[in-house]
Amino acid sequence: MPQIGFRRTGVRPGGTMPLGGAVACLAALAAFLCQALPGSAHSTDSGIEGDPALGAYLSSECVACHQASGVQVAGIPAIVGWPRDQFVAVMQSYRDGHRDNPVMHNVASRLTDEEIAALAVHFGNLKPTGQ
Amino acid sequence: MRIHRRDFVLGASATIGLTTLAAPAVLGQGKPRVVVIGGGPGGATAAKYIARDSQGAIDVTLVEPSRSYTTCFHSNLYLGGYRSYESITHGYDKLAAHGVKLVHAAAAAIDREKKQVALADGTRLGYDRAIVAPGIDLKYDSVPGWGRDHEKTMPHAWKPGEQTSLLKARLDAVPDGGVIVVIAPPNPYRCPPGPYERVSMMAHALKQSGRTKCKIFVIDPKDSFSKQGLFQQGWERHYPGMVEWLGPKTHDGLKSVDPASGTVKTGFESYERCALVNVIPAQMAGQIARDAGLANETGFCPVKPESMQSANDANLYVLGDATIAGDMPKSSFAANSQAKVAALMIRGELQNARTFPARYNNTCWSLIETDDAVKVGGRYEAKDGKIAAVETFVSKTDETPETRRQTQAENMGWYAGIVTDVFG
Ligand SMILES: Cc1cc2nc3c(=O)[nH]c(=O)nc-3n(C[C@H](O)[C@H](O)[C@H](O)COP(=O)(O)OP(=O)(O)OC[C@H]3O[C@@H](n4cnc5c(N)ncnc54)[C@H](O)[C@@H]3O)c2cc1C
DSSP states (O other): OOSOOOOEESSOTTOOOHHHHHHHHHHHHHHHHHHHSTTOOOOOOOOOOOOHHHHHHHHHHHTTTSOTTOOEETTBOOOTTOOHHHHHHHHHHHHHTSSOOHHHHHHHTTOOHHHHHHHHHHHHHOOOOOO | OOOOOTTOOOOGGGOOTTOOOSOOOOTTSSOOEEEEEOOSHHHHHHHHHHHHHHTTSSEEEEEOSOSEEEOSTTHHHHHTTSSOSGGGEEESHHHHHTTEEEEOSOEEEEETTTTEEEETTSOEEEOSEEEEOOOEEEOTTSSTTOOGGGTTTSOOOOSSSHHHHHHHHHHHTOOTTOEEEEEOOOSSOBOTTHHHHHHHHHHHHHHHTTOTTOEEEEEOSSSOOTTHHHHHHHHHHHSTTTEEEEOHHHHOOEEEEETTTTEEEESSOEEOSOSEEEEOOOEEEOHHHHHTTOOOTTSSEEBOTTTOBBSSOTTEEEOGGGEEOTTOOBOHHHHHHHHHHHHHHHHHHHHOOOOOOOOEEEEEEEEEETTEEEEEEEEEEEETTEEEEEEEEEOOTTOOHHHHHHHHHHHHHHHHHHHHHHHO
16 A cells, blocks of 8 residues: 555554653644744733633534544644643634634634633643543 | 335334333433434434433434445545555444444334334334434436446445445556546535546556556536636646546536446447446435435435424434535535534433534545645534535645645545544
């Protein structure tokens, strides 16, 4: 079978490692942010306390692509276990069009600050399981 | 009593096994029951989300005859040699861990009055809410000269499984210089960019194996098609001289096909001794939905845009390809998105769960050639009585190779993500 392979990063296959998972997650986040926000390290935490029930509902839209286990496959990055303020910053950058992936702009542009905060809480609380 | 199928007979002796004849549970009176018909992206997602999120408070049964599900999505990549058949086939075993009860049988009828789903063996499953997600049926009489008896000679491969493997075997056997005709379907049909991604993957497989003297003719009943500019640019760029698309003005209508001799006749031309003819016929909602009286004159099922509830029966929800979902296309992404709305609304009704306004989403990626993928998508909301597009996007013809490569990487990641969301 030629050409296409899955690249799995984020967690060691089959490993439990809560700490290692978190570190790998942060590494994945850092790599992603370098791509996402060239030259900017600002935190734009809206200061809004996210509503977990709302976050759980909205997250169902995200997990059509992004895996809740924190596994990254090919071009879809892992989004679990991120610090909240950085999750908020990334989503705002898609909403504002600073980052121009049309799929993510399309998703983010209908999210209010409260909804982004709710998603940041939801995904921030998830632990990468790698399954 | 309303029985929506002519041959539906029920004797008292048949009410055995899984039969549930108790009075329908309502809030506060026993465990509410949801029966889901069809284990595709629509039905399987809904079953999983209701079972998982209700944490056992709702009894969820998924009725699906097959023990595994081969996806139509990415079946074109299998045709192009990018994926194995195993990699697009998924089991239902993980759904049980979320609390879904699986019944591997076909639903024979929905008794809307008694709120029961009847299986072929006479077993009846009582429900408080049922979800109908049977996908499409093909209109075998929509292409003159072609019918169910000819699907092996001129495959459709628009329903997954055996047909998909057959089409690949037939494609692999096309000699260099052979003529392929793809008959595209009229609107509305499953996966608007699907026929054109398929043409791209056929051309890729031919080119890859040095069969560049082959020619693929697309006979289309439509004046235009999804991502047309992108596909046509891609065909010229990657497969020069190998693909010719003909709309109704340039072929004057499909007149007939002759499976025995491999002939396709249009108003203007006759394609004879074709090495392969892929007939993608017109489509309608799966039979169980039509028999239950859920479809209208279009052959598809109208739904309430704020919930995916059937417009004809408040106890039934219809999902995915079987529906008339306004501006949303018939895609697995759309079916999965609709399922989450229905799951939440049903939990709201049966469990008093907190609900939020419906929001829907879709993206369809298509691979044209290695590292050259395009996408189209949008977000949707209930508006003016239908599911209306709020914002849409489509790839551009002047994108960089890097963007196209990234788009394909997203496509692969999306596939892994959605099958995990549906079956994982
Ligand atoms: C070539 C091709 C490429 C595609 N590519 C993409 C793509 O890239 N992206 C995308 O999003 N979509 C794509 N699609 C579309 C996608 O496959 C469909 O939109 C999707 O499968 C619809 O899901 P569904 O749940 O409505 O129906 P289905 O997937 O058809 O599932 C219906 C299920 O119901 C079962 N069933 C039917 N009748 C009964 C009954 N009476 N009792 C019990 N069970 C029953 C069937 O066995 C089946 O498993 C593609 C389609 C094709 C043909």
